[in-house]
Amino acid sequence: MKSDWIFPKKIIWKQKFGTLEIALTIIGAVLYGLGSFSTMSLAIGFITLRPFAFIAVLWGVLFGPWVGGLAALIGNTFISDILAGWFGIGGVGGALGNFAMAFIPGLLVSHPLNKKAIMLWGGIVGTIICALFVGGWMALMGFAPFMTLFSSVLICDIPPNLILAPIVSGWLFNRVQKRGLYWRDRLEADKEEEEEEEQ
Amino acid sequence: MAFVLQMLEMGKRESWFHSVNPTAKLIWWVCMIIVPIMITNPFALIIMTVCIWVMAFQSGIAKQMYKFLIVTYPVMIGFIVILWPFFYAATPDQHYLFNWSFLHFSLEGFIYALAMGLRIVLSLTACTFFVMTTDLMDLASSLGEFMQNKLHISYMYPLMVMSSFKFLPELGGDYFNIIESFKSRAMDMDTGSVMERLKKYVPVAIPLIDSMLRKAQNIAISLELKAFDTNNKSRTFYKHYPFTIRDLFFIFLGAVAIVVCVVLNSLNWGKVDIFL
Numbered sequence: 001m002k003s004d005w006i007f008p009k010k011i012i013w014k015q016k017f018g019t020l021e022i023a024l025t026i027i028g029a030v031l032y033g034l035g036s037f038s039t040m041s042l043a044i045g046f047i048t049l050r051p052f053a054f055i056a057v058l059w060g061v062l063f064g065p066w067v068g069g070l071a072a073l074i075g076n077t078f079i080s081d082i083l084a085g086w087f088g089i090g091g092v093g094g095a096l097g098n099f100a101m102a103f104i105p106g107l108l109v110s111h112p113l114n115k116k117a118i119m120l121w122g123g124i125v126g127t128i129i130c131a132l133f134v135g136g137w138m139a140l141m142g143f144a145p146f147m148t149l150f151s152s153v154l155i156c157d158i159p160p161n162l163i164l165a166p167i168v169s170g171w172l173f174n175r176v177q178k179r180g181l182y183w184r185d186r187l188e189a190d191k192e193e194e195e196e197e198e199q
Numbered sequence: 200m201a202f203v204l205q206m207l208e209m210g211k212r213e214s215w216f217h218s219v220n221p222t223a224k225l226i227w228w229v230c231m232i233i234v235p236i237m238i239t240n241p242f243a244l245i246i247m248t249v250c251i252w253v254m255a256f257q258s259g260i261a262k263q264m265y266k267f268l269i270v271t272y273p274v275m276i277g278f279i280v281i282l283w284p285f286f287y288a289a290t291p292d293q294h295y296l297f298n299w300s301f302l303h304f305s306l307e308g309f310i311y312a313l314a315m316g317l318r319i320v321l322s323l324t325a326c327t328f329f330v331m332t333t334d335l336m337d338l339a340s341s342l343g344e345f346m347q348n349k350l351h352i353s354y355m356y357p358l359m360v361m362s363s364f365k366f367l368p369e370l371g372g373d374y375f376n377i378i379e380s381f382k383s384r385a386m387d388m389d390t391g392s393v394m395e396r397l398k399k400y401v402p403v404a405i406p407l408i409d410s411m412l413r414k415a416q417n418i419a420i421s422l423e424l425k426a427f428d429t430n431n432k433s434r435t436f437y438k439h440y441p442f443t444i445r446d447l448f449f450i451f452l453g454a455v456a457i458v459v460c461v462v463l464n465s466l467n468w469g470k471v472d473i474f475l
Contacts, residue, residue, distance in 0.1 A: 017429050018429070020415070020419040022419070022422060022429070024415050026359055027411045027415040029359065029360075030367060034367060074359055078364075079363055079364070084271075143319060144282070144283070145283070145286040148282055148286070172408060176412065181415075
C-alpha cells in the first residue's frame with residue numbers, strides 16, 4: 001500500500017532501558033543541550049534559533065522514542081535552560097515540548113530512511129506539539145502571549161526538523177545499524193533471545 | 200564552551216551559599232520560580248531581584264554573574280516590552296502612544312509589559328544565582344539519594360543528568376578537534392554568507408555524532424563492568440548531604456518570599472493593575 005509510509009506496521013510503546021540506552025540518552029542530551037546552548041545568541045526573546053534541533057528528532061528515530069524523548073528533555077531543560085538561566089521561565093513547557101518532539105517521530109516513523117515520515121512526524125507534527133507546549137505554558141504563566149511564542153518555536157524548529165533531520169538520518173543510519181545501535185533491530189534481537197531462552 | 204566550563208566551575212567555589220545543601224538550594228529556587236507567578240507588582244519584584252544580587256556579591260560570584268546578566272536582561276526584557284503592549288487589551292481610557300486599526304501601544308500596556316519583563320528578570324536572576332552557587336554534580340548526587348531513599352525512584356535518572364554535565368567538556372574538545380582538522384584541510388569555516396557557513400557545519404556534525412556514538416558504547420561497557428542495574432534501588436552513596444540548620448534557614452528564606460507574596464495578594468498589592 002502506498003500509505004504504508006505514514007505509520008509503522010506496529011506502534012511500539014515500550015522500550016527496555018539497559019546500559020546502552022542510558023549511554024545513548026546521555027550522549028544525546030549532551031549533543032542537544034550543547035547544540036541549543038551554543039546557538040543561544042541567535043535569540044528571539046525566550047526562543048532561540050536552534051539549527052541543532054534536528055538532533056532530538058534524529059535520536060528519537062534512530063534510538064527509540066524514550067531514549068530520544070529523555071535525551072531531548074535533559075538536553076533542553078537540564079543543560080541548555082539551566083546554563084542559560086531560563087529554566088524557571090520555560091521549564092515545564094520546554095521539557096514536555098522537547099520530549100514530545102523526539103518521542104512522536106520515534107514512535108511513529110517506521111524506518112530512518114523513510115524521509116517523508118520523518119518530515120511529517122518530526123518536522124511538522126512533533127514540532128507543532130512542542131510549540132503548543134512551550135507557547136501554552138508561557139501563556140498559562142502569563143509570561144508572554146500564546147501566539148508569539150507558538151509561532152517563534154515553529155519558525156525556529158521547523159526548518160532544521162523538516163530539512164536536516166531526514167537528510168542526517170539517511171547519512172547516519174548505516175553507521176548506527178552497523179554498530180548494532182538501531183533500536184528496532186535491538187528490540188528484535190532481544191525478542192529472539194527471549195524466544196531462544198524459552199525453548 | 201569556555202563560558203559553560205566557567206559557569207560549571209563557579210559552583211565549586213567556597214562561600215556560605217556554596218556550602219548550603221544542594222537540595223535546600225533547589226527548594227529555594229523553586230520558591231523563586233513560584234514568586235513571579237504569584238505577583239506582578241514591579242516594586243516587589245525589583246526588591247527581590249536586588250536581594251539576589253546582594254547574595255551574589257556575598258557569595259563571591261558577583262563579577263561573573265553581573266557580566267552574564269547584563270547581556271541576557273536586554274534580550275529578555277526587550278522582547279517582552281516591545282511585544283506585550285500590542286497584545287494588551289485596548290480600552291478607550293488608556294493613554295495611547297499610537298492606535299491604528301488593531302495595532303496599539305499605550306502607556307498602560309507599556310507598564311504592564313515592564314512588569315512582565317521584571318517577572319522574567321527575577322526568575323532569570325534566581326536561576327543564574329542557583330547555577331553559579333551549586334555544584335551540579337553534588338545536586339544530582341544529593342537528589343539521587345533523596346529520590347532513591349524517599350521516593351523509591353531509580354538512580355538511573357539522576358545518573359543521566361549528572362553524566363550529561365560530565366561529558367560537556369569532552370564533547371566540546373571533540374568538536375574543536377574536528378573543526379581544526381577541517382581547517383587543516385584548507386576548509387574555510389569562517390567566511391561566506393550565513394547559509395554557506397551553515398552548510399560547512401553539516402559535515403562537522405557527522406563525525407561529531409559518529410565519535411559520540413563510539414563514546415556511548417564505551418559508557419555502556421563501563422556501566423556493565425560496574426554492574427550498573429537500572430532496577431537496583433538499594434544503592435549506597437559515597438557522599439551524604441544531611442540537612443543542617445543553615446539549610447533549613449535557606450529554605451526558610453524561600454518560604455518567606457512566598458509568604459510575602461500571599462500577604463501582598465491579600466492586600467491587593469500583588470498585581471501590577473494597581474498602577475494602571
